[in-house]
Amino acid sequence: MFKEVYDDNSIPMDVFRFHTISQIQAKESGEIVDMVGIIFQSSNPNEITARNGDKVFRKNLTLYDASLQVIDITLWGQSCKVNFEKNKMIIFKNLKVGQYLGKKCLVSISRTVVITKDFPMHVKEVREIAELLEEKSTRQEVEKKNNQRYLLLDLINMQPNLRKSERHYFEVTASIIHIQSDSLSTFYYLSCPRDNCLKKVVDISVDCWKCLNCHEITRTPKPRYTLNMMISDFSGSLWVNAFDSIGESILGHPASHLKHLRESERDDDKQELMRIMKNPTSKEFNMRLMMKHEEYKGREEWKGSILKISPLEYQDEAKKALQLLGSLELQ
Numbered sequence: 001m002f003k004e005v006y007d008d009n010s011i012p013m014d015v016f017r018f019h020t021i022s023q024i025q026a027k028e029s030g031e032i033v034d035m036v037g038i039i040f041q042s043s044n045p046n047e048i049t050a051r052n053g054d055k056v057f058r059k060n061l062t063l064y065d066a067s068l069q070v071i072d073i074t075l076w077g078q079s080c081k082v083n084f085e086k087n088k089m090i091i092f093k094n095l096k097v098g099q100y101l102g103k104k105c106l107v108s109i110s111r112t113v114v115i116t117k118d119f120p121m122h123v124k125e126v127r128e129i130a131e132l133l134e135e136k137s138t139r140q141e142v143e144k145k146n147n148q149r150y151l152l153l154d155l156i157n158m159q160p161n162l163r164k165s166e167r168h169y170f171e172v173t174a175s176i177i178h179i180q181s182d183s184l185s186t187f188y189y190l191s192c193p194r195d196n197c198l199k200k201v202v203d204i205s206v207d208c209w210k211c212l213n214c215h216e217i218t219r220t221p222k223p224r225y226t227l228n229m230m231i232s233d234f235s236g237s238l239w240v241n242a243f244d245s246i247g248e249s250i251l252g253h254p255a256s257h258l259k260h261l262r263e264s265e266r267d268d269d270k271q272e273l274m275r276i277m278k279n280p281t282s283k284e285f286n287m288r289l290m291m292k293h294e295e296y297k298g299r300e301e302w303k304g305s306i307l308k309i310s311p312l313e314y315q316d317e318a319k320k321a322l323q324l325l326g327s328l329e330l331q
């Protein structure tokens with residue numbers, strides 16, 4: 001004879017609070033989420049030396065899920081040894097939300113479950129998501145979205161609909177048309193030399209500056225770029241800023257060198273400054289832009305800054321175009 005018994009509620013069950021990647025985009029840094037996704041890309045583990053001298057492994061995974069978005073996850077330690085095959089389904093428990101270069105990312109802080117098709121059937125959401133992810137069209141959609149770039153005209157047209165309280169990020173391919181460097185414009189500022197500060201300094205006497213932020217007094221302020229430039233693609237053009245490290249990668253010289261050329265009386269130096277400022281113009285770059293709404297002296301506007309820039313590699317572009325063509329099957 002069998003007697004029915006009830007579940008013992010004192011035994012803790014594995015509780016997952018699954019979030020889709022699109023839900024994670026709205027989370028604050030530091031929040032903890034669980035997710036289920038499919039492996040899109042997996043890097044080789046690399047060894048990092050921690051501050052205390054310990055060696056630890058780190059690995060990056062890119063996942064996509066049923067919300068058709070991708071996200072990067074950083075793994076540490078033992079988890080890096082797991083063989084993460086592309087297109088395998090994976091469940092993560094306890095991922096910490098973070099942000100890098102304006103993109104949401106995740107760091108794994110505990111257990112990872114890699115599975116193929118025999119996922120735990122009792123987790124209903126997982127089963128539903130898995131079924132959706134099985135579809136080839138989902139995968140193609142993700143590939144397409146991952147390569148999505150915006151035209152500058154789209155950015156301009158979208159501005160009235162963007163939420164003013166948030167920062168917005170876009171990938172574009174554009175040329176640099178003009179970098180402001182005439183005698184009236186400042187393309188650099190003098191900054192506090194302290195590593196964690198870098199704020200503007202003001203001169204308080206001859207060869208002596210004071211930081212407005214940390215009040216450090218210095219005789220050696222560091223010039224840093226604040227480039228103002230016009231970028232353009234076939235659809236339109238836009239004024240954007242580029243700050244120090246981006247400015248340096250565009251111009252190929254540190255701001256201190258260009259400051260020296262600007263202040264020089266020699267004709268050679270003046271010509272050299274012009275040559276450096278002109279050098280990047282008319283070349284094409286892939287850029288990651290951040291758009292931020294600002295109010296200044298009663299004027300409201302969207303300001304764009306370049307967060308990442310790399311010259312257009314024509315071979316890569318051709319490869320991407322071929323991949324896209326290959327994914328368009330004849331019906």
Ligand SMILES: [Zn+2]
Nearest residue numbers: 192197211214
């Ligand atoms: Zn300072």
